[in-house]
Amino acid sequence: DSVIVGRDFTISVFVQNNGWEDKKDVMFSVDSQSPDIVAKNQTIAANRLSKSGSFGGTLEFSSVQSSELGMHYLNAIYSHVLLSNNETPQPKMQKNIAIPITIKDEPEIHLRTTTPTSIFENAEFPFDVELLSSDISLHDVLVQIVAPSDVTIRGQTSYTYSVIEKNTPLSIKTQIITAPTQVTLEHKLPFEVKVEYVDDAGKQKTTSKIVEVLLRPRTFMEFTTDGGLWLGNFFLAPYVSMGTIIGIPAGTLFSLMVRRLQKKKKTKRKKQ
Template identity: 50%
Template sequence: MKTIWAIPLLIGVFVLIPNVHAETLVQNLEGGMDIEITHPDEIVLGREGIISILVKNNGWEEKQDISFQFLVSEIPGLGVDPKNVRIDKLAEGGSYGENVNLKITNDASPGIHFLNIKYSQVLVSNNETPQKPFFHDIAIPIIIKEDPNVKIHTKTPESIFANAEFPIDVEVISEDIDITNVKIKIIPPKDIEFRGETLHSFSKIQKNTPIGITSRIITPTEEVNTEYKIPFEIIVQYTDDVGEQKEDSQTVSIVLRPRTFMELTTDGGIWIGDFFIAPYVSLGTIIGIPAGTILSLLVRRRTSPKKRSRKKKV
C-alpha cells in the first residue's frame, strides 16, 4: 500500500523507457483521472521490456484504492513483475508512476498479443464520502518477435555507365539489441572494382544507432552496347546480445548501360561524347581523357599568331 500526494518531480522518473520502439496509451477516466501507459510495441523471444505507468489526478476530488491488475495468464510465456500495482490514495493534483518489468520466454508464441489490464479506483465525493468502485479494462498490443531486426539500407545510383565512378552508401541499424563484432562486406560483381574498403569492422553497434559506410564503384573502361543489371551483395555478420553468431544480407541490382552523348557524373564532371570535362578545372580548360589533350591550349596556339599580326599592321 502506498499513499502518494502531489509530487510532480516523479513524472520524469517513471515515464522513460529504454526501448525507442515504444508506444504510449492515454486514458482519460472518470473524475479527471488521466493514465499514460508507455509500452514496447515489440519484444524479442528471450528478452525483457518495461511498461511505465503514470497516473495523474487532475480532478478536484481525492481518489483511493487505485489498482492495475495484469492478466498475464492470457499470454503464455509472458512474465510481469509486479503483477499488481496499487496506490492507496491520490489527492487533487497528485501523480504516481511505476515501472513494470516484462520478460518473454524462448517458448512464447510469436505474433500479435494483447496484454489486458484491469483498472479500478474509488472516487471520494467532496473529499469525504467514498463512492462505489469504478472499473475499466485496458488492452495493450504487443508484438512478440522470433529474432531481433538488423536492417540494411543501401543507396546507389539507378544506373551506371562505363569508365566512371559512382557512390554506394550502406547503412546498418539494429532495432532491438546491441550487436558486437560487426563486419559489413560489399561483394561486387565481376569486373567491378572499388575505390575504398569493401570490408568494414565495428566492435559494437548500439541499438537504434545507425552506422553508415561509403565506397565508390569503378566501372570497366570498355563500353557496353546494351543495358543489363549487375548485382551487389551486402553481408552483415555480427554477435547478438546472447552470444550467437548471426548473418543478414541484401542484394541490390544496378543497371549498367551505354553512355549517352552527354552525361553528368556524381562529382560534377561531364562527359561530352568521348571527352570528359573535369569538375575541378577552370573555364576554358577542357581535358580530353582518351587523347590526353588540353584543347584550350591548342586553341590559344592557333589564335595567338593572328592576334600578333593584326597588332603589327595597325
C-alpha cells in the same frame, strides 16, 4: 510491441493525476490471458495520489520457449477512487485496456541500400547503407561492403560499432568508383552488404543482402551524380558553371586563332 520467443520483456507504467482533486487506492495491473506469456510481477499501486502527483513502475514478463508466434493480448486494469474536495470518496472507477504483444521467432533486422539504377565507366557514384533493428539492441556490430572487381570503394569497406540501439537507424554513406576501361555490353554487378552482431541473448548472428547494379556503356552526354558532365571523352568538372561549359570550346578556339594571328604578324614584322 513485439518480443522474441523465449525472452523476457518489460512494460513500463506511468500514472499522473491531471485532475483537480486527490485520488486514492490507485492501481494498475496487467494480467496475461495466454499460457505463452508468464507474468512475474503484475501490479503497481499507490495509496493516495495528490493533484499533479504521479507514480510509475515496471512490470516484468517472459514468453515461453514453446510460444505460438503471432499476436497475443495482455489485459490491463486501471482503477482509482476519487476524493471529492480531497475528502469524500466517490464510487470506484475502473478501466480495462488491451495491450497487443507480437511474439516473433527472430529479431527483425532491416538492411536497406540506396544506389543509382545504373552506372557507367570512369565515374563515381553514391552507395548508401541503412541498418535498423526493430526489436533489440545490437552489440559488437561489423558492417562490410563487398564490391565486385569492376569497381573500387572510396575509403572504408568495413565499419565497427560497439552498440546500435533498438529503433535507431544507422546510416553509412560511401562512394563507388568504376574503372576507366570502356564498357561495350551492359551487365549487372553484385554488391554484398554483410552485418555481424551479437544479439540480446549473447549469440553471434549474421545477416546479409546482395544488391545488383547495372553497369552500362557511357553515352555521348552523361551527367554524374556530383554534378559533372561527360561530353564524349571530354569531362567537365562539377565546379565549372554552365556559362563556362558553353564558353570553353569557343573560347579555346578563339584563343588559338588569336595566338596564330599574333605569330604570323610577328613573323611578318621580322621580314620587314
